[in-house]
Amino acid sequence: MAIVDQYGRPIVLADLKREIATPTMSGVRQVWQSSIALGLTPAALAGVLRQAVEGDADSYLTLAEEMEERDLHYAAVLANRKQAVTGLQVTVEAADESAEAVKHAEFIEQIIAMPAFETMLEEQLDALGKAYSVNEIIWDTSERQWMPQAFEHRDPRWFMFDRISHRELRLRDTENVMDGLALAPFKFLVHTPRIKTGLPIRGGLARMVAFAWICKAYAMKDWVAFAEVFGMPLRVGRYNASANDDDIRVLKMAVANLGTDAAAVLPESMKIEFQEVAKNGGGADVFERLCLYIDKQVSKCVLGQTMTTDSGGGSGLAQAKVHNEVREDIQKKDAKQLAATLNQALTRPVIDLNFGPQKKYPKICINVPEPEDLAGLVSALDKLVPLGLEVEQSVIRDKFGLPEPAKGARLLMPPSAAKPEPEPLDKNGQPVKPPLKAKNAEVKPEPSTADLQTGRLAGDADPIVEALTAPIQQMLDASNSFEEFREKLLDAYDDLDDKALAELLTQGLTAANLAGRFELLLGV
Template sequence: MSKGIWVSPNEFVSFAELKRPSKEVIATRSRVNGSLGITGALPNPDPVLRKMGKSIQVYRDLTADAHVGGCVRRRKSAVLALEYGFDRESASAPVSDFIDKVFAKLRMRTLISEALDAPLYGYTPLEVMWEDIDDRIVPVQVVAKPAEWFFFDDENRLRMRTKDNKDGILLPERKFILVRQDATYENPYGIADLSRCFWPTTFKRGGFEFWLKFTEKYGSPFLVGKHPRNTHNSEVDALLDSLEAMVQDAVAAIPDDSSIEILEAAGKGSSADIYERLMMFCRSEVSIALTGTNQTTEADTTNAIAQAGLTVSEDIRDADAELVSEAMNTLARWTVELNFSEDENVPVWSMWSPETIDKTLAERDQILKTAGANFTNAYFMREYNLKEGDLGEQLPPSAGMGYPSFAENPQKHDPIKAAADQLSRETQPIVDGWLERIRYFAEKSKSMEELQERLLEEFDNLPEEELAQAMASAFTAINLQGRDEVNHGH
């Protein structure tokens, strides 16, 4: 009999059951703060929106500012410049081909740009338009909808406000893809980067207004009119009107017993610089909030600071690309579940920098080719995004790998000479003098270990990649030499 306790006259609970972790959610808003109403509408905790009592529309108005709009464009362009596509991974060929065809018909650039509104406003709902085409349910369009139409309830579920239901309605499944930046349980709305730009932009606009007034007031010289002490007020007013007209037209008529003196506003330049420094500071704050660097707004930026700023910008770009990738993979998963099975593996959509990936892929392929791999033109077209006609006829394996045909007549074909010729082609970037030393070491060495030690001693100052290429070439030569000796009974 199991050990336990009676929690009631009719209920016995074993100690094993008491040790099991609870599956119930304990920490909830309703338990801590009480009910938030019928729908449990959760207000956006954004500090700017909460204090001002406004919607996300106030952030949309910020993009009309030239500097804010430029930073937004730059940030989106950094992601849009990336390459993107699917990696089949463990997905089946029919599933992979189907997903490729579906996404090829979507307006991907527009979709990516709209998904990138999420870092700006915190969250962006993308509505998926489904249609039945050829007995398949496919997304034909994905459209970003205004974030202010939606809100979250106390269970962090997305709801939409309607004219018939101000409390909001729950959204159907597989209809809206929610893209959010740094969303948490406490803040399901995400973090809006434009909230960090609100006050700097507001202060910049105010400073610009005062700067214009200051320039108008102190940028032009003062005209001082002098009149006799007992002059009547009407004549003084007439003199002031003449001075005002003179400022605009440089022409004035004054009595012959009056005079005009021009005074320059000396010493006001340093005061005017205060407004300029304020605006430049505000511009820098906006640049840092949106792009991670202020190198484009600081005149005294050094190259080291610029490079550091560029690295931060790449980090932000990669984070934005991850948000887009998550949304695309959600759409791909829904499409596969609706048309195949929920157990089917789904291809993975991602974004990458073409220079980095191509270099890494090329280095990997070079190593595999040296090890004996024989790639097809179809592989190069797929992996390097080449087009029909970019590649010529593929070389045969013997020519591609440098292995001569040992079935040929040894009198007509010298395998050692063929190996030396191939070595010359493969090590063209390396100093030509290495070839003679490699051939010498290959002939004199009695074992692979001895050959390796001689090469390491000879080329210890070479870069690792060049040393590896030299050693691989020497190993190929001595291997061919051994085969030739066996074939000829030496």
């Protein structure tokens, strides 16, 4: 059976064994690109964004890269969003429980364990800012199997969207400069997250943040210029009507030098006055408030919240919980979309090349743990366990991240289970006698015959109950589910030996009857 990709295109094995999207010294896949952010104006930014939608995204992708390098806040929140996914646990689920499906899943697990896999995840998430990210799979066939040897991240400027639908990503190449080349099947990992609806190139976070970024860039530039002269006295040089051009030139030079050197030589007829700048409202606060406002808007766009990045008064626990829920939704969506890309562009090629086309494939899962209210769990256990709820200790330890206690370790225990205090001794080592009771002290009644008989029978019942419940406990430990334990218990019910327990209960009932008659006879 011929191997085809998800679009029905046949796989050319020769293409898989060579690198395709390599850089060139000249042409359409050069490494070096000129700066876009330097001297960018709002009008020029609008042109860059318009060109990207029309099919020429080189300037936009360069700007997206420079935005991360020039704006520390944008770089931090974007890295935070990426790390929220790369820090999650990645697992593989078999298609079913058959031996063949388990074998396929174990093969994919070998790839996940590779150091290059984790790096590839980070590079694929570069698509969050730029709208798409591409990794070329370098296949290794030295051991008669197809195994990814490396994942080479390719510059997004080496690719373009088709001119008709603007949705199919193609490789720029001199062979077809206008339309590019179709990406070879089973050769590229292309992640295109759907952050917003519409054309893929419009979905990058860099496009959404670009206008706020350029406003902040202008504010920062003006703020630095303001800070350079803020608080410095204004220097005013005065000259009389008889001053000629040379005198004026000397005075201007002196005023300029006083800004840095603070020293000048003047004719006697000239003077310089220093005037303090009025420290009225506004000033630096205007720039700071504008920059902080823009940073908060960027945080909302990238993270969906501002609680973890921007400080502010009046943020209580309830508000923090709401923001965390929004952040979790974004994290789940990013993880789900990245896992879908991996299953489509990595899992299927690996399985098809090594085991042939399958009806079902193993699935890579990026698991987002559900938050738990551990304080509420403790409160519930405190109320339910005394009522008879049975809870396995290992389950509770796992929820709290507590290890199994070592042998001989000193354990925490409730006060009722603490060891009794040692009996006090006198100077001769003899037990100290309790003080004599006062004549009017309350005298506790002696235990009744029934109480004594009950205690003795309870002691006799302990080994019998233990012998009866031991096989039941063994069946419970060997069962993987409650349904399996129920079936085992029903099958073994007839073989359980309860004669000894029945005999002991008979003795207890007889003893209780006799004790009642005896106490009635005495008139108790």
